[in-house]
Amino acid sequence: MGPFELRTLKGLDLSGCTDIMGYEALDFYDVDSLLTDEELMIRDAVRGWVDESVIPKIENACREGVFLDEWRQEIGSMGILGAPLKGYGCPGLSYTAYGVICRELERGDSGIRSFASVQGSLAMYPIWDFGSEDQKEKYLPRMATGELIGCFGLTEPDYGSNPGDMVTKATEDGDSFILNGAKMWITNGTIADLAIVWAKLDGVIRGFIVEKGDPGFSAPEMKGKHSLKASVTSELVFQDCRIPKDRILPGVKGLRGPFSCLNNARFGISWGAIGSAQACYDSARSYALSRIQFDHPIAAYQLVQNKLAWMLREITKGQLLAYHLGKKKDAGEWIPEHISLAKMNNVDIALEIARVSRDIHGANGILDEYPVMRHMANLESVKTYEGTHDIHNLILGRHITGIQAFTKGA
C-alpha cells in the first residue's frame, strides 16, 4: 500500500464549487474565440452535460457494452440532433455549431458522438434532403427530439469500401417494395425505430425507409467489439421484407444519396476526433505533472515534454482545420475532398495522440480509471468508418492527379 496524504482543507469553502479539477479544453490559439456567442453557449451546455452525464457513466457502459437510453433522452432534450437542418422541428444551427457539438460529445466518448452523427447526418439528413413532404413531417420532428432513433444501412458483409457493388435488392410488388439482402456494421441498428437502407432497384441505388417491425426485417446486435463499446452495432437482415411504396426516398438516385450523407457525418467526425484528442492530451498533461519517477515529475523530462508539445501542435493544427472547414461548409464553398482531408488528418492525429498519451500514463494507461485506452480503441473504428483513412487518401489522390486508383486496370 502506498503512502497516504492528508491535507487539511483549512479556510477553504469548496461547497459552492462544482468541479474544481474539471476538464481543461486545450485551445492554444484561442480558436474558440472565433465562435459566435450562441455557438459558445451550445458548447458550454454540451460540455456540461458530458461532464455530468457521460464521464461518470461511460466506463461502466463500455464494460457492459450498452448505450444508455437516458443518453438518448437527454441528447434529445438538449435539442442538438440534426443540428444543421432547418425546419420540421430541427435546430437550424450552423455547420460550425454542429462541429462544436460533435467535438464536445466525442470528448466524452466516440460512441456518444456516433449516436448523434448517425441520427443527424445519416438518418435525418437523407429524409430532410431527399424525402417527400409526408416523410419529412412524419419522421423529422420526432427524430429531432430523440423520440425516434434512426440508423443508416450502406455497408454489407462483402462490400465496405466499395458500396457501389452492393447486392441488397429491392423489387416492386404491387403496392409494395420487397427488400432482400443484409447490411452489416450498422450503428444504432438494434435500437433504431427506422432504418435508411440503400438497395438496388433495377440496378440503381435508392434509399428506402424501413421501420422496426416491418415484416421480414430484423436487426440483431453484433457482439464482441473491442472498440466503440458504448455504441450499438448491428446487422440488418431483409428476408422478403415488405414495405409500402411510399417509403422510397423520391429525391435521389445512385451513390450521390449515401455519399451526401457521409459528407456531413465526416465533417462532424473531423471535429469530433479533436474532442477525443483533447481528452487524451488533458489526461496526459495532468498525469505527467503528478507522476514522480527518478525524483521528478515525468513532465520535467525532455522526452515527455516533446510528446506533450507534439500533441499541442497537432491538436492546434487540427482545430484550425476543423474551424476553417466549418466556415467553408457554412458558406457553401466546399468540395468533398476538403472534408476527406480533415476527416483523415484529424482522426489520424487523434489516434496517434491517444497512443502517445497511453504511453505517458505507463501501466495506468491501460486502466479504465483513465480515458485514454478507451479513446484509443474507439478511434480505431473512427479511422475505419465513414471512409477508411486510405480511401480518403485515394479520394485526394484522384483529386490531385485526375486518375482514380480505387480499382485496378480501369
Place this chain on the structure above:
Amino acid sequence: MKVAVLIKQVPDTTAKVGIISGSVDEGAISKWSISPYDEYALESALSLQSGSGATVVAITLGPERSSKSLIDAAAVGADELLHVVHDGALGSLSLQKALSEAVTRVGAEVVLVGKQAADTNSGSTGPGVAKILNYSCVGLVSRIEAGSDGFEATRSTPSGIERVSVKLPCVFAFDKGDVELRRPNVRGIMMAKKKPIERITLADLGVDSTGEGVSTTSVDYPPEKPEGQRFEGPDSAAEVATKLREEANVI
C-alpha cells in the same frame, strides 16, 4: 406575480484568480459564470414560473461583460432581463440600494438571491436588500413552494431541516439545494439571443455611490497551505481516522 432573481457574475469556479497590485486581476480571468448559489435561486424562480405562472425577472449589476449572465438566465427561461451597468468597485450598501431600487422598478414582491457570492462570500446582499425594502428575509433556503398566502420555505442544514411559512413581500437567500439545475437547450439559447436586455445606470436608479462606508483596502493570497502529512502502512489507520474526524472534520 413577479419574481426578481438577483444574479452576480463571478469568476468561474474553474478559473484561476490572480492578484495584481493589491486587487484581483480581472483581465486574467478566463471564464465568468453565474455565482453558483444564484443558480439555485434562479432554478427556484423558474419552478415558480412553471408552477404558478410567475414572471421571472433576472437582474444583474456589473460591467458590460455581466450581461452574459442575463443571457444565460434567459436561455433557461427568465422572462425579463435588467442590467444595472456599473464598472469598477461598489460598496455593499450602494449595491444593496441599487438592487433594491431595481426590484422596486420591476415591481417584484418576491426576491430570490444566493446566500453569498462565490467570489466575495460576504452574504450581505439578500439581507441588505430586504432591510432597505422592508421585506421579510429568510436565509439558507433550499426550496420554496407557493402556498395560498405566501410561501413555504425549507431550510435544510446537515444538523436539521426547518420549514417556515413566509408572507409577501419577502427575500429568500438560497443555499445549494437538492434540486437539479436545468441546462439550457438549443431552443432556449436561440430565444435568449432575441430577448431584449433593459440597460440602466446607478444614476437612473437615483443611487449615489460616493458616500460609501466600506471600501476594499487590499487583497492578498491566502497563507501557504501547511505541508501534507504522510502516513504509511495499516498501523496508521487509527491515527488517520482520528485526524480526519477531529482536524479535517470530514468524517
